[in-house]
Amino acid sequence: MSKRILGGLGLLLGAGLYAGNALAVEPGDPERGQAAAATCTACHQANGSGMNVPKGESWPRLAGLDAGYIEKQLHDFKAGRRQNASMMPFANMLNEQQIADVAAYYSQMPVTPAGGGESASEAELTRGEQLANRGDWDQYIVSCKSCHGPGGTGVGSDFPGIASQHAGYIRTQLHAWKNDERSNDPQNLMGAIAKRMSDDDIEAVAAWYASQTVSAEGEE
Incomplete structure (x- = not known):
C-alpha cells in the first residue's frame, strides 16, 4: 500500500477519533458536577455564593449563572485565553465532561445575595443605576443592560448575569478589561466600554449590581 494511501487512512482515523472524543461529552449532569466541584468550594463556597473580599x-458567585457561560470561562482558563493564577490550576484539573457537569451543577443553584454594595452612598447607587440601565452617552458608555439584559440577569453564554454579583469581583473585572488584562468576550466589547469609565463609575456600577436581588424566576 502506498505511503499516500496510508497517510490518507491515518488522517481519516485521526479525524474519526477526534469526532468520537467530541461526541463522548454528554450533556452536563448536576449530580456528577457536584462531585467534580468539590475543589471549587474552597473559594466559591458549597452553595456557589463566592465571597466579596x-x-x-473576591471570588465570584457561580450559583445561577448560565451553564454555557461557565463552560466557556473554564475552557478559556484552560486555553490561556483568560488569565487568573488562582483559577488556572483548578480549570486544568477538569476534563471536558467534568467542565460540562460542573457548569450544569452551578447553573441549577438559586442565585445568592452579593456583598460589597452595603456601604455605597445614595449618589453612588444613583450613578450606578444610570450606567446600568441608560448608560452615559456624553461619555459614549453603552448601558450594561444592552448586553446583560434587563435587570442584569444575563443573556445566554456570552453575557453573564451580573445582578447580585459581588462588587469586588465586578470591580476587578472592569479594571482588567480597562487595562487590557482581559479580552475573552465577543469583539472585546467590555474593553471598549470599560476604557470610557472612570474609577468612580466602576465603583458605582459594581455597588449597584451587588445591591440587586434576583428571584427564582430571574426577575428583580
Missing part, C-alpha cells in the same frame, strides 16, 4: 481577590 474587601481589598482582596
Whole structure:
C-alpha cells in the first residue's frame, strides 16, 4: 500500500477519533458536577455564593449563572485565553465532561445575595443605576443592560448575569478589561466600554449590581 494511501487512512482515523472524543461529552449532569466541584468550594463556597473580599481577590458567585457561560470561562482558563493564577490550576484539573457537569451543577443553584454594595452612598447607587440601565452617552458608555439584559440577569453564554454579583469581583473585572488584562468576550466589547469609565463609575456600577436581588424566576 502506498505511503499516500496510508497517510490518507491515518488522517481519516485521526479525524474519526477526534469526532468520537467530541461526541463522548454528554450533556452536563448536576449530580456528577457536584462531585467534580468539590475543589471549587474552597473559594466559591458549597452553595456557589463566592465571597466579596474587601481589598482582596473576591471570588465570584457561580450559583445561577448560565451553564454555557461557565463552560466557556473554564475552557478559556484552560486555553490561556483568560488569565487568573488562582483559577488556572483548578480549570486544568477538569476534563471536558467534568467542565460540562460542573457548569450544569452551578447553573441549577438559586442565585445568592452579593456583598460589597452595603456601604455605597445614595449618589453612588444613583450613578450606578444610570450606567446600568441608560448608560452615559456624553461619555459614549453603552448601558450594561444592552448586553446583560434587563435587570442584569444575563443573556445566554456570552453575557453573564451580573445582578447580585459581588462588587469586588465586578470591580476587578472592569479594571482588567480597562487595562487590557482581559479580552475573552465577543469583539472585546467590555474593553471598549470599560476604557470610557472612570474609577468612580466602576465603583458605582459594581455597588449597584451587588445591591440587586434576583428571584427564582430571574426577575428583580
